[in-house]
Amino acid sequence: MKNVLLLGATGSIGESVLSVIKQNNEDLNLIGISCNKNTGKAREIIAEFKSVGYVHVEDPIKYKDFCTKTDYDWRGDCTNTSSELEHLINHESIDIIVCAISGFAGMKAMYMAAYSGKKILLANKESIVAGGDLILPIARKNNTQIIPIDSEHNAIFQCLNGEKGTEDVKKVIITASGGPFLNSSISDLENVTVKQALNHPNWKMGSKITIDSATLVNKCLELIEAKYLFDLHESFFDLVIHPQSIIHSIVTYIDGSSICQMSSPDMRVPIAHALSDANRLPIDFDPLDFTSLNLSFQAFPSDRIEIENIAREVCNKGSNLGAVFNAANEVAVASFLNDEINFDKIYEVIYRTFDANDVSNDLSIDSINDIDKHTRIEAKKVVKSLIN
Numbered sequence: 001m002k003n004v005l006l007l008g009a010t011g012s013i014g015e016s017v018l019s020v021i022k023q024n025n026e027d028l029n030l031i032g033i034s035c036n037k038n039t040g041k042a043r044e045i046i047a048e049f050k051s052v053g054y055v056h057v058e059d060p061i062k063y064k065d066f067c068t069k070t071d072y073d074w075r076g077d078c079t080n081t082s083s084e085l086e087h088l089i090n091h092e093s094i095d096i097i098v099c100a101i102s103g104f105a106g107m108k109a110m111y112m113a114a115y116s117g118k119k120i121l122l123a124n125k126e127s128i129v130a131g132g133d134l135i136l137p138i139a140r141k142n143n144t145q146i147i148p149i150d151s152e153h154n155a156i157f158q159c160l161n162g163e164k165g166t167e168d169v170k171k172v173i174i175t176a177s178g179g180p181f182l183n184s185s186i187s188d189l190e191n192v193t194v195k196q197a198l199n200h201p202n203w204k205m206g207s208k209i210t211i212d213s214a215t216l217v218n219k220c221l222e223l224i225e226a227k228y229l230f231d232l233h234e235s236f237f238d239l240v241i242h243p244q245s246i247i248h249s250i251v252t253y254i255d256g257s258s259i260c261q262m263s264s265p266d267m268r269v270p271i272a273h274a275l276s277d278a279n280r281l282p283i284d285f286d287p288l289d290f291t292s293l294n295l296s297f298q299a300f301p302s303d304r305i306e307i308e309n310i311a312r313e314v315c316n317k318g319s320n321l322g323a324v325f326n327a328a329n330e331v332a333v334a335s336f337l338n339d340e341i342n343f344d345k346i347y348e349v350i351y352r353t354f355d356a357n358d359v360s361n362d363l364s365i366d367s368i369n370d371i372d373k374h375t376r377i378e379a380k381k382v383v384k385s386l387i388n
């Protein structure tokens with residue numbers, strides 16, 4: 001039996017993880033969860049999973065509310081401070097930590113978890129984009145195993161046959177659905193609404209990643225994530241549109257064999273793989289009907305080359321540059337979701353903020369936090385200039 005700490009339990013990935021745990025309750029035991037503000041959902045989880053002994057609530061007001069409510073009979077530990085979170089992550093009873101907090105907000109937990117020497121299931125790509133050069137060496141030094149659950153990265157991980165190494169790899173193709181605006185150019189997208197952009201054809205996800213999928217910036221973040229996780233030069237990775245989201249990525253070897261991982265678009269599939277040990281975990285899944293599959297592929301759109309090039313520059317220069325890219329994107333996406341800027345301006349906010357960056361080579365958690373804060377201020381100035 002493995003004990004699981006699920007950080008970001010109240011989100012979309014959290015829900016998929018809970019489903020896999022529920023279906024494998026002889027092998028997996030949910031012992032702790034975290035959320036930011038959605039304590040209502042946290043209550044539902046602890047009512048369903050009686051094994052939960054720890055709840056970390058990040059938001060201080062919601063934390064107080066959660067701890068003082070007496071309308072339920074839960075008697076576990078409720079925590080809120082960073083040191084309590086660190087203590088929880090390192091608690092001897094926990095075997096697996098799922099990092100499924102959305103955005104740079106997940107960095108703190110991921111940084112702490114990297115030291116833990118435990119198995120981490122990584123959904124929070126933003127922490128790797130912003131701090132890959134810091135986090136990966138810490139994880140390596142502490143024997144912390146990072147298993148990706150982002151579907152493409154989990155696919156690559158499976159195609160690489162776990163940790164066999166990458167010396168025989170010729171190419172890695174990261175697939176992208178193309179999102180709700182497949183075949184539209186940026187110039188067509190000026191007036192799309194938030195509702196349209198949140199209407200992803202294949203995946204039901206949190207709002208931030210859904211907008212990233214609509215802009216295709218998600219694929220650029222994933223390119224950086226892949227570069228760090230698999231320790232390959234960015235030139236190994238091609239981005240290819242595959243609208244059906246059935247093939248989650250492809251690894252081509254030096255002998256000409258291409259190995260892919262396929263499944264219906266369902267995050268429980270990569271999560272079940274990552275939660276397993278030697279044997280696979282059974283889950284209820286939609287089987288593919290291979291006789292009716294109609295798979296297609298097309299080039300990554302040429303008008304996203306500028307954003308792709310930024311991601312490749314981040315891969316090549318590393319250091320704190322990823323934190324700049326990530327923060328600029330997070331501000332741009334939030335501004336679009338708040339109806340402050342049009343969809344097509346998300347790119348402009350990223351380009352202008354990225355061009356104005358001034359990055360230091362100081363690789364510490366404090367400097368990454370500083371770069372994140374500073375970049376957000378600069379990106380908000382760009383947003384303001386676009387509103388006026």
Ligand code: NDP
Pocket residue numbers: 007008009010011012013014034035036037038039058100101102103105106123124125126149150151203204205206207208209267
């Ligand atoms: P959601 O928005 O659905 O959930 C986010 C989770 O993070 C919630 O539990 C939320 O708590 C918590 N959270 C938000 N802000 C904070 C904060 N400041 N401090 C602590 N916790 C916080 O996101 P998703 O589940 O869609 O995505 C999670 C991560 O997984 C992202 O990095 C995303 O890129 C990645 N991912 C997601 C996929 C998907 O299918 N959804 C696919 C591949 C990757 P609360 O509910 O209380 O706000």
Ligand code: MG
Pocket residue numbers: 150151152153222
């Ligand atoms: Mg993905």
